[in-house]
Amino acid sequence: xMVAHSLGSMISYDCLWKLSHYGEYRHxxxxxxxxxxxxxxxxxxxxxxxxxxxxxxxxxxxxxYPLNIDQWCNISAEDDYISHDxxxxxxxKEMLQLGLVKGGMKDIYPIYNLCxxxxxxxxxxxxxxxxHPKFVTVLNQWx
Numbered sequence: 001x002m003v004a005h006s007l008g009s010m011i012s013y014d015c016l017w018k019l020s021h022y023g024e025y026r027h028x029x030x031x032x033x034x035x036x037x038x039x040x041x042x043x044x045x046x047x048x049x050x051x052x053x054x055x056x057x058x059x060x061x062x063x064x065y066p067l068n069i070d071q072w073c074n075i076s077a078e079d080d081y082i083s084h085d086x087x088x089x090x091x092x093k094e095m096l097q098l099g100l101v102k103g104g105m106k107d108i109y110p111i112y113n114l115c116x117x118x119x120x121x122x123x124x125x126x127x128x129x130x131x132h133p134k135f136v137t138v139l140n141q142w143x
Contacts, residue, residue, distance in 0.1 A: 001037045001142050005126040006082050009043035010050060016066035017055040034070040037103070037142050041075050041129040042113075045092075046085030065095045071103030073138050077113035079123040086110065108134050 004012040016038075019029045044050045051057060056064045076086035085091065089105040096105060115121070115128030122128065129135055 001039065001139070002035045003039045003041065004043070005041040005129060006043065006124065009040040009045055010054065012038070012040075013045060013066065014055040016068055020065075020067040021056065021063065029068075032068075034068045036070050037138075038069050038072045039075065039135070039138060040072070040088065041126065041135065042077060042080050042083045042124050043074060043088065044082050044085075045074075046083070046088050046090075051091065062098055062100065065092070065098070065100050067100060069095075069101050072101055072105045074105070074107050074109075075111060075129060075132070075135055075138070076107065076109040077123045077129065078110035079121075080113065082124050108138070 002012055002016075016035065019025045019033075045054075056066075072088070072092075074088035076083045080086070086109040087107040089096075089107050092101075092105065095101050111129075111132050111134050113123040113125060113128035113132065115123070115125035117125065
């Protein structure tokens with residue numbers, strides 16, 4: 001399982017893409033060695049501007065996407081200002097059509113991230129995601 005929050009989901013995606021396609025990594029860590037479950041929390045990956053800057057975004061077909069994700073679960077909180085496009089599945093449906101995510105993609109939205117910091121609500125807080133019952137359920141099912 002790989003869990004990534006916010007900017008970390010973009011970094012994780014790019015790293016998985018590199019491991020799938022760059023020659024120096026592909027043979028040792030590539031498409032045959034899959035991440036069983038990628039969990040993205042408060043992710044901006046659905047944003048068109050973000051997607052345009054991801055590794056492989058200018059390519060087509062299987063070369064456009066990481067090849068080493070078996071299953072992907074995206075959890076997004078109501079009013080999370082970073083993951084304003086709360087659903088990932090519709091943004092990466094071509095990955096499913098190409099058979100690249102054999103275990104499927106799942107969006108869990110909305111959740112309510114009740115984290116409060118310095119008297120202010122923070123629906124993007126990583127802690128609020130990590131202690132949320134929906135994330136704990138995903139983690140428990142994976143274990």
